[in-house]
Amino acid sequence: xxxxxxxASYNSEATIGTTIESFxxxxxxxxxxxxxxxxxxxxxxxIVESFGSRDIRVISExxxxxxxxxxxxxxxxxxxxxxxxxxxxxxxxxxxLAAIATALQDADIVYGDxxxxxxxxxxxxxxxxRGGHFRRNSFQLGWVPPHPTxxxxxxxxxxxxxxxxxxxxxxxxxxxxxxxxxxxxxxxxLPRVIADFQMGGISTSGWRVTLRGxxxxxxxxxxxxxxxxxxxxxxxxxxxxxxxLR
Numbered sequence: 121x122x123x124x125x126x127x128a129s130y131n132s133e134a135t136i137g138t139t140i141e142s143f144x145x146x147x148x149x150x151x152x153x154x155x156x157x158x159x160x161x162x163x164x165x166x167i168v169e170s171f172g173s174r175d176i177r178v179i180s181e182x183x184x185x186x187x188x189x190x191x192x193x194x195x196x197x198x199x200x201x202x203x204x205x206x207x208x209x210x211x212x213x214x215x216x217l218a219a220i221a222t223a224l225q226d227a228d229i230v231y232g233d234x235x236x237x238x239x240x241x242x243x244x245x246x247x248x249x250r251g252g253h254f255r256r257n258s259f260q261l262g263w264v265p266p267h268p269t270x271x272x273x274x275x276x277x278x279x280x281x282x283x284x285x286x287x288x289x290x291x292x293x294x295x296x297x298x299x300x301x302x303x304x305x306x307x308x309x310l311p312r313v314i315a316d317f318q319m320g321g322i323s324t325s326g327w328r329v330t331l332r333g334x335x336x337x338x339x340x341x342x343x344x345x346x347x348x349x350x351x352x353x354x355x356x357x358x359x360x361x362x363x364x365l366r
Contacts, residue, residue, distance in 0.1 A: 124199030262356025
């Protein structure tokens with residue numbers, strides 16, 4: 121099974137080399153990385169091209185942000201399944217894509233665990249996000265799988281469609297909610313770390329962003345799950361994050 125990995129980038133020269141190395145080091149042979157760049161002004165493209173790999177494709181043009189780039193990738197990937205790896209993150213080890221490909225033989229959606237680290241040199245752990253099993257009421261209980269561990273068959277991506285760009289920081293949450301809670305796809309949780317997420321991006325840059333993200337997630341639940349003005353998940357998401365801290 122060919123696995124496509126979409127990497128959205130913009131002025132990522134400090135980190136994208138490490139991201140690509142972790143992709144090229146995967147033991148699963150049938151893979152591609154699609155780098156969707158937002159017309160970077162630094163050396164990002166030169167670094168990508170320096171690898172000279174036939175497993176990497178790149179497009180570079182102005183976009184409307186990371187979720188717009190992800191949507192472009194969803195229209196261009198060629199694999200039987202697809203997932204996302206941020207341009208400052210890495211796969212946790214060399215066997216991740218092989219494990220995902222195996223799990224997707226009997227599933228439509230696969231996700232796992234995420235380590236949130238200070239940097240990729242020390243891998244100092246800040247937060248251990250463990251996916252856990254999905255159930256029908258999981259989103260109402262403040263649950264969501266880590267997006268960098270979320271892989272889906274082409275049929276899922278085609279049915280769910282694009283990320284909703286009206287969500288500034290949590291379009292990935294809304295996407296996964298629509299994929300999981302509004303459909304009957306076969307879902308498998310892999311109890312292993314899939315990716316190492318480097319802290320400091322838009323989704324981890326302070327309490328104001330966290331609050332805004334929680335309000336956006338609430339809007340998604342209101343739209344798709346008929347959540348009330350304020351629901352239990354609004355508070356449970358904060359509590360889950362606290363218990364993930366290390």
